[in-house]
């Protein structure tokens with residue numbers, strides 16, 4: 001997978017050099033190219049923003065730096081043999097970022113992230129590139145950040161861990177919260193490791209029983225318990241899908 005990130009704060013993406021994503025890059029499983037948008041400005045102040053048409057607070061990111069930069073990013077990517085770019089625009093007003101969308105993005109060969117600052121990017125930029133490649137506006141939650149770079153880090157980590165060979169244990173994905181299949185719409189339950197007793201706190205006996213069926217049952221019950229406590233809305237989806245499934249079988 002190739003990732004391109006266009007930003008006015010390239011240093012914000014330094015965390016992509018460490019840990020899981022850093023290792024995936026070192027192993028050649030992921031290519032990451034960070035571009036400083038100000039390199040595509042031509043005035044003394046490297047201006048990337050201007051006042052909004054129609055008035056209102058704040059500033060809007062200008063079209064030309066984005067257009068000149070993204071044209072170059074696309075040309076360089078295609079020249080390097082990449083194909084099938086998908087643009088990902090982090091924004092509070094986008095489609096919710098979910099594990100399902102992470103799986104969808106992890107299947108793409110090339111992602112181009114365009115994190116905005118200020119009040120956002122002139123809409124004509126997304127409209128222009130949507131005529132050439134898929135453009136996904138994605139929200140990582142119902143809150144407003146000062147810019148999209150933190151969202152790029154979140155999305156990149158969620159996607160990179162799904163790439164083949166990136167997580168040591170390929171089975172790890174199966175028990176992820178929200179993972180497709182049995183854990184879809186369920187939060188992960190509690191986990192334990194040695195020592196067996198810590199400050200007088202023992203671990204649940206079932207986990208020492210060696211009875212895999214009982215352990216699986218206990219883990220699912222705990223996942224349902226935690227989901228009911230923290231995300232009852234997910235259980236409605238689970239019940240609905242179970243009903244649909246039953247309905248289809250009758």
Ligand SMILES: Nc1nc2cc(Br)ccc2s1
Pocket residue numbers: 090091092115116117118119120139140141143144145146147148149151
């Ligand atoms: N939750 C989010 N807030 C923001 C703010 C800006 Br400015 C750009 C992207 C995002 S994603």
